[in-house]
Amino acid sequence: MSVLNKRGGMKIGIDCRLSGLKHAGIGRYTENLISNLLKDTKTNWVLFFNDAQQAKIVLKTNLLNKNVKVVITTIKHYSLQEQLELPKIYNAENLDLLHIPHFNIPIFYSGKIVVTIHDLLWHEHKGGEVTTLSPIKYFLKYFFYKLVINQAVNKSKRIFVPANTIKQTILKFYPKVNDKIIITKEGGKIWDKKIYPDKKLKKTLLYVGSLYPHKNIKLILRSLQILSDYTLIIVGSRSVFREKIEKYVKFNRIEDRVKFLGFIDDEELAKLYLSVTALVQPSFSEGFGLTGVEAMGLGTKLLASDIPIFKEIYQDVAHYFSPHAESSFINAVRELEKSDYKQQKKGILLAKTYSWKNMALKTAQIYQEVVNQ
Secondary structure, eight states: OOHHHHTSSOEEEEEOTTOSGGGHHHHHHHHHHHHHHTTOSSSEEEEEESSHHHHHHHHGGGGGOTTEEEEEOOOOTTSHHHHHTHHHHHHHTOOSEEEESSSOOOTTOOSOEEEEOOOOHHHHSOSGGGOSSOHHHHHHHHHHHHHHHHHHHHHOSEEEESSHHHHHHHHHHOGGGGGGEEEOOOOOOOOSSOOOOSSOOTTEEEEESOOOGGGOHHHHHHHTTTOTTOEEEEEOOOOHHHHHHHHHHHHTTOGGGEEEEEOOOHHHHHHHHHHSSEEEEOOSOOSOOHHHHHHHHTTOEEEEEOOHHHHHHHTTSSEEEOTTOHHHHHHHHHHHHHOOHHHHHHHHHHHHTOOHHHHHHHHHHHHHHHHHO
16 A cells, blocks of 8 residues: 555546647546546545646646646657556556546556547548558557557456447447446536627638548538638648648638638637637547537537437537538538527537536546445
């Protein structure tokens, strides 16, 4: 038993290397999980960050809590060091339980572990189109991905998932782990002050997220050829896939109607949600739909592909379309134009049912259950 444990309370470790806004949905999930868990002052928390700046940004005033220990490790996620060196760092802390908020567990770590699996994207979308790597590098990366996620599913005491849709996807590939899976639905941004848009933008669609092929942004770009009175704003970090989309936009001569903003902070994003006609999510696959929940909470209209995860999370609030047909998307836009504020009010109420606080409380209960086993 560790020194901290002798003082009373569990000693829980959390891998925070992917926390923070720059790591998109996983980063937002991890940051909100931590900020709510740390309200429990009886538990001793050991938090593993990549650097001190990341810890400062994510933890804010919690950095000073006496029951919080920050461990800095420069080991990157998905690296060989993560598998060979990180277990030693975890073992040195003598944890009662370790939570990895992604599938990338260190397979040689011998302590109790729980994991969060946000999706099984690479199980469902694979091949040359989903990567910029050479075929040999992609094959090796995919081989180690399957090895690590198989270990994550088999070794973890519990598997947290953000929705029933993701649970069913896991069970399709790993039917024996039903009793391990715990659904902890995520939350949305709660604003403690009134946000005002800079100006209202007419017939403007907003896309927020990465531009990987499964995000299906080209469907919207093709549809702009017909929706000639609409513009599109794309918010997301620069990547190889973004450069490809920029070239696609230029080739199709719609540069004057597509604006790339890159990364913006939460307040600027909230202003955009309030400014545009609708948030659009054309994905073939998703783990939850955080941006949609955030947009709903501010009364923004939603255009979403009719995939199971969006229908579970957005229910009857979104205007749905087939991610395979421009005509279906265009029809959804025309229907959205006719909709009144009643649907937006339903979205505001629905968004309030998704709570980071409740997610963290349920997660903490499972920690206690696993430690006591």
